[in-house]
Amino acid sequence: MTASDTPSLVDIHSHLVPGVDDGARHLPGVLNAIERLAQVGIRRVITTPHIDASLALTPTRLASRLDEVSKAWQTAHDAIQAEFPQVEYLRGHEVLVDLPEPDLSDPRLRLAGTSFVLIEWPRLHVPPGTPRVVRYICDQGHRPVIAHPERYSGMIRKTELPRQWKEAGALLQVNYGSLVGRYGSEAQAVAWRLIEGGQADYLASDFHGQSRLRIYKREAWTELEERGGEEALDLLCRVNPARILEDLEPLTVPSVSAPSSLLQRLRGIIVRRERSMERQA
Numbered sequence: 001m002t003a004s005d006t007p008s009l010v011d012i013h014s015h016l017v018p019g020v021d022d023g024a025r026h027l028p029g030v031l032n033a034i035e036r037l038a039q040v041g042i043r044r045v046i047t048t049p050h051i052d053a054s055l056a057l058t059p060t061r062l063a064s065r066l067d068e069v070s071k072a073w074q075t076a077h078d079a080i081q082a083e084f085p086q087v088e089y090l091r092g093h094e095v096l097v098d099l100p101e102p103d104l105s106d107p108r109l110r111l112a113g114t115s116f117v118l119i120e121w122p123r124l125h126v127p128p129g130t131p132r133v134v135r136y137i138c139d140q141g142h143r144p145v146i147a148h149p150e151r152y153s154g155m156i157r158k159t160e161l162p163r164q165w166k167e168a169g170a171l172l173q174v175n176y177g178s179l180v181g182r183y184g185s186e187a188q189a190v191a192w193r194l195i196e197g198g199q200a201d202y203l204a205s206d207f208h209g210q211s212r213l214r215i216y217k218r219e220a221w222t223e224l225e226e227r228g229g230e231e232a233l234d235l236l237c238r239v240n241p242a243r244i245l246e247d248l249e250p251l252t253v254p255s256v257s258a259p260s261s262l263l264q265r266l267r268g269i270i271v272r273r274e275r276s277m278e279r280q281a
């Protein structure tokens with residue numbers, strides 16, 4: 001069995017609550033997206049609509065937003081249970097950290113109500129002092145997971161920042177699409193640098209339910225398998241995301257080497273050949 005056959009992958013980042021953010025707009029779009037995620041082996045989905053941390057400064061606005069998301073999520077949940085009973089549809093948020101001391105105490109802001117919280121910085125720019133913000137969040141008893149660190153502007157030059165984030169207590173989630181160039185060559189290079197350095201803790205789809213866009217899970221897996229990264233894949237896509245649901249820290253992911261050696265290139269050829277034989281079977 002190859003790593004790609006591993007059942008029950010868990011996806012911790014997507015925008016599949018109907019009509020609440022820039023993700024899937026309507027229930028049929030959510031159902032289509034869930035079907036597509038299931039087709040690539042993802043059976044547990046913690047979907048994560050956008051929310052601004054500063055909303056918590058006005059409790060009535062936060063309550064109203066959380067109610068809106070809860071209602072839409074419940075509608076989708078009931079439909080998914082009826083149509084795709086094999087898929088577990090859970091929720092959290094992708095919290096835009098737009099202030100230095102975010103209040104993340106409402107469990108609905110966090111991933112499936114655990115201590116883990118998916119966060120991002122505004123406008124894909126990293127403001128100064130983010131390790132301090134990470135430490136603050138940890139001090140509040142939460143575990144921040146930084147969404148797609150590879151996508152931030154100028155990350156190609158900020159080689160020390162991922163280490164600083166991790167030392168401050170953050171965990172890092174790379175997008176599948178980044179590994180295959182979906183967000184451009186710089187994001188791709190940074191994504192691989194994180195994987196090669198064993199700094200990524202999770203891989204996720206960040207799927208917005210677009211009917212014309214791919215999920216990129218299969219492509220990313222093929223690339224990683226060609227580099228001999230089966231163990232890393234299992235940890236990044238199955239073991240570590242599943243540990244979130246148990247409120248457990250991720251296991252250390254081994255570094256994956258660049259595809260430079262003859263042995264690895266041969267391995268890549270074998271993996272590709274196996275894949276094409278599987279497809280023809």
Ligand SMILES: [Fe+2]
Nearest residue numbers: 013094147206
């Ligand atoms: Fe996202």
